[in-house]
Amino acid sequence: MHVTNKEKICNQQSPAEGCACSGQAPGAAPADNVSSRRNFLKSAGMLSVNSLLGTAALMTMSDDARANMDWAEWFQGNYRLMSDEEKALARARLERRYSREYGKAVTVDGTPAQEGVLMGYALNIKKCIGCRRCAKACVEENNQSRGKDQEIEWIRVLKMEKGEFSKEKMNQGYPEGLGIQVGGNAYSPAGVVLEGEHYYQPEAVPEKGSVYMPIACMQCEKPPCVKVCPVRTTYREADGPVVIDYNWCIGCRMCMSACPYWARRFNWSDPKLPKEAMNPVTHYLGNRPRMKGVVEKCTFCIQRTRKGRYPACVEVCPVGARKFGNLLDPNSEVSRIIERKQVFRLKAELNTYPKFFYFMD
Amino acid sequence: MDKLKRFAVDYVTYVVKGSPAFYAWIALLCALILGLLYGTYLHAADGLRYTGLTDQVHDGLYLANFVFLVGIAAGAVTIVFPAYVYHHKALHSVAVLGEMLAISAVLMCMLFIVSHMGRPDRLWHMLPIIGIYNIPNSMLAWDTLVLIGYLFLNFIGGFYYLYKKYTGQPLNDKFYLPLIYVSIVWALSIHTVTAFLLNTMPSRPMWHHSMMPIRFISTAFAAGPSLIVLIFLIVRARTRLWIENSAIDLLATIITYCLGLALFLTLSEVVTDLYANTEHAMGLQYLMFGMHGFNDLVPWFWGSLAAMIVAFAILLTPYWRTNYRLLAIACILAFCGIWIEKGMGLLVPGFIPTPIGEFTQYFPSTLEIFVTLGNWAVGFLVLTVLLKGAIGILLGEIAYAATAQDKTISGNAEVSIAPELT
Numbered sequence A: 001m002h003v004t005n006k007e008k009i010c011n012q013q014s015p016a017e018g019c020a021c022s023g024q025a026p027g028a029a030p031a032d033n034v035s036s037r038r039n040f041l042k043s044a045g046m047l048s049v050n051s052l053l054g055t056a057a058l059m060t061m062s063d064d065a066r067a068n069m070d071w072a073e074w075f076q077g078n079y080r081l082m083s084d085e086e087k088a089l090a091r092a093r094l095e096r097r098y099s100r101e102y103g104k105a106v107t108v109d110g111t112p113a114q115e116g117v118l119m120g121y122a123l124n125i126k127k128c129i130g131c132r133r134c135a136k137a138c139v140e141e142n143n144q145s146r147g148k149d150q151e152i153e154w155i156r157v158l159k160m161e162k163g164e165f166s167k168e169k170m171n172q173g174y175p176e177g178l179g180i181q182v183g184g185n186a187y188s189p190a191g192v193v194l195e196g197e198h199y200y201q202p203e204a205v206p207e208k209g210s211v212y213m214p215i216a217c218m219q220c221e222k223p224p225c226v227k228v229c230p231v232r233t234t235y236r237e238a239d240g241p242v243v244i245d246y247n248w249c250i251g252c253r254m255c256m257s258a259c260p261y262w263a264r265r266f267n268w269s270d271p272k273l274p275k276e277a278m279n280p281v282t283h284y285l286g287n288r289p290r291m292k293g294v295v296e297k298c299t300f301c302i303q304r305t306r307k308g309r310y311p312a313c314v315e316v317c318p319v320g321a322r323k324f325g326n327l328l329d330p331n332s333e334v335s336r337i338i339e340r341k342q343v344f345r346l347k348a349e350l351n352t353y354p355k356f357f358y359f360m361d
Numbered sequence B: 001m002d003k004l005k006r007f008a009v010d011y012v013t014y015v016v017k018g019s020p021a022f023y024a025w026i027a028l029l030c031a032l033i034l035g036l037l038y039g040t041y042l043h044a045a046d047g048l049r050y051t052g053l054t055d056q057v058h059d060g061l062y063l064a065n066f067v068f069l070v071g072i073a074a075g076a077v078t079i080v081f082p083a084y085v086y087h088h089k090a091l092h093s094v095a096v097l098g099e100m101l102a103i104s105a106v107l108m109c110m111l112f113i114v115s116h117m118g119r120p121d122r123l124w125h126m127l128p129i130i131g132i133y134n135i136p137n138s139m140l141a142w143d144t145l146v147l148i149g150y151l152f153l154n155f156i157g158g159f160y161y162l163y164k165k166y167t168g169q170p171l172n173d174k175f176y177l178p179l180i181y182v183s184i185v186w187a188l189s190i191h192t193v194t195a196f197l198l199n200t201m202p203s204r205p206m207w208h209h210s211m212m213p214i215r216f217i218s219t220a221f222a223a224g225p226s227l228i229v230l231i232f233l234i235v236r237a238r239t240r241l242w243i244e245n246s247a248i249d250l251l252a253t254i255i256t257y258c259l260g261l262a263l264f265l266t267l268s269e270v271v272t273d274l275y276a277n278t279e280h281a282m283g284l285q286y287l288m289f290g291m292h293g294f295n296d297l298v299p300w301f302w303g304s305l306a307a308m309i310v311a312f313a314i315l316l317t318p319y320w321r322t323n324y325r326l327l328a329i330a331c332i333l334a335f336c337g338i339w340i341e342k343g344m345g346l347l348v349p350g351f352i353p354t355p356i357g358e359f360t361q362y363f364p365s366t367l368e369i370f371v372t373l374g375n376w377a378v379g380f381l382v383l384t385v386l387l388k389g390a391i392g393i394l395l396g397e398i399a400y401a402a403t404a405q406d407k408t409i410s411g412n413a414e415v416s417i418a419p420e421l422t
């Protein structure tokens, strides 16, 4: 059954206020327009300084103009096929909408793929202790929906059993009497398999007898999700990540069916993203706030990594199990891991060629 | 042009007139459509949150009905094919009813896709000309195109035929026959592509086998004619149009063959998957017996299988098959059995367990059920109207000659409208 670890998130989020909501004060009605308008006016000045695109003039629009702006967003084309000017316009439009909605100066970056870079990831499953700090950091960095109503996490940490074999079961099994053909110790999972429990609620990690394997989007080099998308919403960028144009997605969920790693999530309603927790540094193809009815997933923190930073999960991992770098640079950490360690890819038999590798020391 | 206008006017005037029973039926459908409107409003306002869908089982009743109805649309070819390829006389005279059924079924398919979409407001992204298609890669893009094509083929073919009947002119075979032959092949293509939509995804091992297209075709050619037989029986009982026994008997034979094949393919799948019982068989095992204490789908599977077997037994016995009361029961059983088989029996367990081994049960929400009923109601409303019009024309109750004396009036009307337009 669908069990979530939502309580945990709420506690980490805002211990005083209970569950995540927009509230300026506990008990305030969530997301009221009045306060968002006020915040918007307050931050208008900030934005005009921040915005590279000179959008300040447009910030003082009337309500009608705002309505027009949303229409323009509705009519915009597929991001990948836009000219550079159209892209800049689309981003500026979003910056205005987000700044208004979240009451702070939001930037929507459009840095394109970097020359000579192919992003790759390596994860040391021996080191992972299953603390799920990566999953939480990801939610905060990437503006996922949170709270009871709609909780989205891109990273799932699978807990797997080390395995158990018992002497009693040696002569059990079936068929009985005619020579056992399925031994009594069958059907007890052991070691690293993909199937695992990801709603575990431990007292402390790591737990005895458990191994952990975090998964998220593998940024497949031959992504089945891209192949099935009817309208070319989701596509592979030259530097590696598979991205989604949230404004073009029609929400058909074909990509979710096609992904063999269960990496994609759907916005069943408008995302619940508290204003104060919203990360205003965004990328068009990355962590900008999504809307209802579209699909989302990990992008290797494109808003950070295209600016030379590490993904949030790499930064936060307390045991250094997560490594990220340029697969084209032989001296990068991930290239050296692939060179020196024994690495494997999940479900390699499906020929998706993930750029996410697992290894053990 | 004038004739065409008369055709439209006569057609509409004829179909809106009917007995109290007819109006009661229309009123019932409209009541169900109200539910659809409310559901559509909620979907548009708040997204799909009121459905039973989750990130684990993210396609449900809507997509299942879509898949099933593509089969019904394709199944209409079981009238057209014997009529035009084998020149079956009785079917030939009512073949246009098959085209009317196809039009309504494709329309329902489109409605279900719109209900299924997370962003129905962005439908234009996948419309021909203004949208963008991921061709040749995306099966859903192909499916959209072939369905739109099929709708046009049947609309043009069907109404061309009716119009010619109406005016009493002979058909232009050079135009009409190629249209019919193309639509026969096209019918196969729509359901094949729909099967490819699902079975080309190795991420869902339960679907990933080459048997899916033929299984889809065989179930479609059982469910489609089952519905047609039921419609024929109703038409015989409630209208003056007499449909020959030979037409119904031929359809019953087609259902028998196709249902037998479908059952055989089910058996093959069960043996192939469960013999080795690898991880890839978990979906089927969950469907048939339940797993880890989750067994919501088990009654659906066995219920559907039982319905199909009973239907097959009735159909296989000539003595029962020719008893039209029993035949009607067999058709209802086959239709429902296949509807379950393609929905709860195929689509849903494809998602259980998820690719990372998680079991999440799915049960449609009340709203989903309302929207589904509403979509069917729209389809049946369209079907009722189309069949009524077509039958009227076949019976000669709507005919050009009969209204020719009104011609001058319509001519005057045209003159009086024209200045306003300019």
Ligand code: SF4
Pocket: A216, A217, A218, A219, A220, A223, A224, A225, A226, A242, A258, A259, A260, A261, A262, A263, A264, A297, A352
């Ligand atoms: S892991 Fe899934 S979502 Fe990510 S690129 Fe591969 S198929 Fe697409």
Ligand code: SF4
Pocket: A228, A229, A230, A231, A232, A233, A234, A244, A248, A249, A250, A251, A252, A253, A254, A255, A256, A295
């Ligand atoms: S849900 Fe969106 S991204 Fe996924 S296949 Fe459909 S349109 Fe493409």
